[in-house]
Amino acid sequence: MNYKAFLFDLNGTMIDDMGYHTKAWFSILNNDLSAGLSWEEVKSHMYGKNEELLVRVFGPDHFSKEEMKTLSVEKEKRYQQEYIAHLKLIPGLDKVLKKAADAGIQMAIGSAAITFNIDFVVDNLNIRDYFNAIVSADDVAYSKPDPETFIKAAALLGVDPKDCLVFEDAPKGVEAALRAGMDVLVITTMHEKEEFAAYPNVIGFIKDYEEEFVEELYSQPHPQSA
Structure with a gap:
């Protein structure tokens, strides 16, 4: 070995x-935050920490640390709700x-x-x-x-x-x-x-x-x- x-x-x-993560982020970014990103654009950002993704999309000063933490948890809740039956x-x-x-x-x-x-x-x-x-x-x-x-x-x-x-x-x-x-x-x-x-x-x-x-x-x- x-x-x-x-x-x-x-x-x-x-x-x-990963498709479920992309779906959850697509919902948060477009429906909640009006980012106007395509599915492929969202997929291209699917790496690193959740906070890093938000900074890549909106810039470093758009959200406070607390706001990013709240959005991160909300994204994971949506992902888990969708994915749990398929886990x-x-x-x-x-x-x-x-x-x-x-x-x-x-x-x-x-x-x-x-x-x-x-x-x-x-x-x-x-x-x-x-x-x-x-x-x-x-x-x-x-x-x-x-x-x-x-x-x-x-x-x-x-x-x-x-x-x-x-x-x-x-x-x-x-x-x-x-x-x-x-x-x-x-x-x-x-x-x-x-x-x-x-x-x-x-x-x-x-x-x-x-x-x-x-x-x-x-x-x-x-x-x-x-």
Whole structure:
């Protein structure tokens, strides 16, 4: 086994829910805040902290910190209300978590989601015990593509960054892992392979966790690109 730790992004990586996040933001930005953005424009802003998204769209001085916090929580409430009936792990991930735990591989979640949202997922799916550390947007000063999320997760596990494999679905997350010195396995729930061409730390691409390449992570000392 080449990796001592698996670091998982959450949304779009462990659960296929990014469309629900986009829908919630589309509602907040256009219906509540009259931003006048298209679906694709909203989708293009779907990375980093909620507050960072609001700053990208409206500028740094449009909302107070308290207003941004209120909007952030409201967005997550709308997302959770829409998604709760569909909440489930991406196929095969339940087996990956069990096999990694049985193999003694440490695991962490490193997400730009707020704690409120991470708790919604891990507790409703009853998977918290698999993770030795969880790093949320509330735990870092700078979100992805800054490497702080993944560096902090590795530190909490006591594992060298080069011994960590990151599971990600977004180019900004892959960039964060690259800057942290970590390899990445990309799951293509939201983005196509071509969008990751600039990142040399990508070892492969999967559509879900039932693909054979995932099994090789437990048996191959040096995984190669799929």
